[in-house]
Amino acid sequence: MKKIVVLLLLTALCLWQYMRTSVAGDDPFLRSDYSKLRPVKIERVVPSKAVSQLQEIVSEAREKGLKISIAGQRHSQGGHTYYKDSIVLDMTPFNKVLAFDEMAKTITVQSGATWADVQKVINPYGLAVKTMQSQNIFTIGGSISVNAHGRDIRNGSLIRSVESFRLLGSDGQIRNISRIENAELFPLALGGYGLFGVIVDVTLSLTDNEVYEMTSETMTTEAYSDYFLNQVKQNPDIHMHLARISVAPDTFLSEMYATNYRTRPDLPVTDYNQLKLKDTYVLPLKFLFGLNRSFDWAKNAFWDLQRYFLIGRSTILTRNNAMRSESDFMDYNSDTKNDLLQEYFIPVDHFEDFINHMKPILQEEQLNLLNITVRYVNHDEEAMLSYAKSDMFALVCLFNTPLSDAAQARMTHGIRRIIEQLKLFNGSYYLPYAPFPSVEQFRTIYPKAETFFQAKDQWDPQHLFMNQFYDDYRGH
Incomplete structure (x- = not known):
């Protein structure tokens, strides 16, 4: 009987805590991220659905002098996914699996797909992801933008799992990026926090499920x-x-x-x-x-x-x-x-x-x-x-x-x-x-930061792709 009473009390306290800490709905034009720090007004949020739509938004932003920020699940906490008066691209609807090669152990997905989406496709074939965060809720584009790592001790950072990706740049062009093709952009956009363009889709190498x-x-x-x-x-x-x-x-x-x-x-x-x-x-x-x-x-x-x-x-x-x-x-x-x-x-x-x-x-x-x-x-x-x-x-x-x-x-x-x-x-x-x-x-701690920012100037001279991380650390 004592255990039942304790359980009921704990449940009641839990519900009270939940009600006490719940928050009201967000202002659709006031943007922050998981941190809830430094909210700013944005121009609008655009759910991303097609490559042609993304290209049109880049063209509009270039012509009107607007800025673009790129967001997935918005779990970054340093202003990486928004910017004052920017157009925020919500990549989560852009989530199709485009190709899967069981024999080659590769999969190509749009950048808004989550690791859960990937797992659903590859699990029946005895395959698994090499490197990802401990949770599978994050988008692929977001994960490679921060060069994520996880609990695998043999495969290293996520960059090692990336075969190639396509990147929509500030000039409206979509480039194939790999260690061979447009190779100079590979180490910049991967772990580049969305500053070099929109990651359209990604090809990942897989490993055996165990x-x-x-x-x-x-x-x-x-x-x-x-x-x-x-x-x-x-x-x-x-x-x-x-x-x-x-x-x-x-x-x-x-x-x-x-x-x-x-x-x-x-x-x-x-x-x-x-x-x-x-x-x-x-x-x-x-x-x-x-x-x-x-x-x-x-x-x-x-x-x-x-x-x-x-x-x-x-x-x-x-x-x-x-x-x-x-x-x-x-x-x-x-x-x-x-x-x-x-x-x-x-x-x-x-x-x-x-x-x-x-x-x-x-x-x-x-x-x-x-x-x-x-x-x-x-x-x-x-x-x-x-x-x-x-x-x-x-x-x-x-x-x-x-x-x-x-x-x-x-x-x-x-x-x-x-x-x-x-x-x-x-x-x-x-x-x-x-x-x-x-x-x-x-x-x-990041001695190559100036080289990184100079490359940003080269590939995006209008600074079309922007976020608060850039403002914080470009150097004031």
Whole structure:
């Protein structure tokens, strides 16, 4: 009976929290992104439906001196998908699968298609995506515009999976872009945040779907680098990996758990390849994560709960299901606060040192850190604005913060202190998020930035394709 009463109380609290934080409908001409920061008035939003329509809009913008911004699911948090008085292209309706070659293991899709759309097509043929974010809700165009990465430790950043794409430039021409054809645009538009034109469609290389056994184990942050190098990277059977660092006050940045995905070639893919539709336990997890935003005791409890349900247990799943949405419980709506991401890349050998330098900053600045996920990214500097300057751990940090000017100023101060520590260890940070780092920090960590912006001037002299990221970091 006690358990039933507790469950009812938790459900009631969850519903109350949801109603308390729900927000009113958006002004259709006031645009922001997932961050809810710096909204501006735009000219209009155009749902994209055909190539000819996109070309007409580019022609109109060129003739009238208008700007164009490009948006997919709008999960970037640094103003990459909108600009003051711009025409915003909503690419999500532009989502057809154009070609699929099972033997060649390639697929060509329009840029508004999501990873879920791709998975639905390729899963019955025993194929899977090489690299993508942990969630499959994002558009392909958006993912290659930020050169995304994920939990696969063998295939690197998304750029390695891209065979070619077509790009609609500011002159109205559609160019085929690959490492051979118009090759100078390949490392610029891929990881170029929509500044070089509209990605029309993309051809991706695929890999085999596999069956994995997912297991987790705990360790200290001090032991993690050696553990990864000797027990994970050197084990050819482990194809995917992630880790989480405790943000609970009792074990703050000192305890971790790692999750590995080992291949199980003895288990046929056909026995497990039905795509899962929804995550389980979303509502209670959403409630618990909500408490995690407000109370230290909830952070301790949430960390203990994660360990209880993962450590010592194993799960059998396919590669495609490992790359399905897992964080609906983190969805958050509030008029006054938001969850904002920052992501830091640190060379594997300096992981412990960076954690030890970041920890006092987080405590002194009283930043409300909700989660740190750790992924591994192979060295890859093909993209002009590459973040993987060596083999690196990516620390994906989720903060909850008020949206007031004063709170954002405090957040900016704290993040810039962290970036200074990154510089000491030749680290980098990810660009799709709120622009807390300074222009000087950006240019130090991304030394090819000026070459990138000069190429922007060359390919788009009218600056037809624009976003707030450009204004923030072109240099003031």
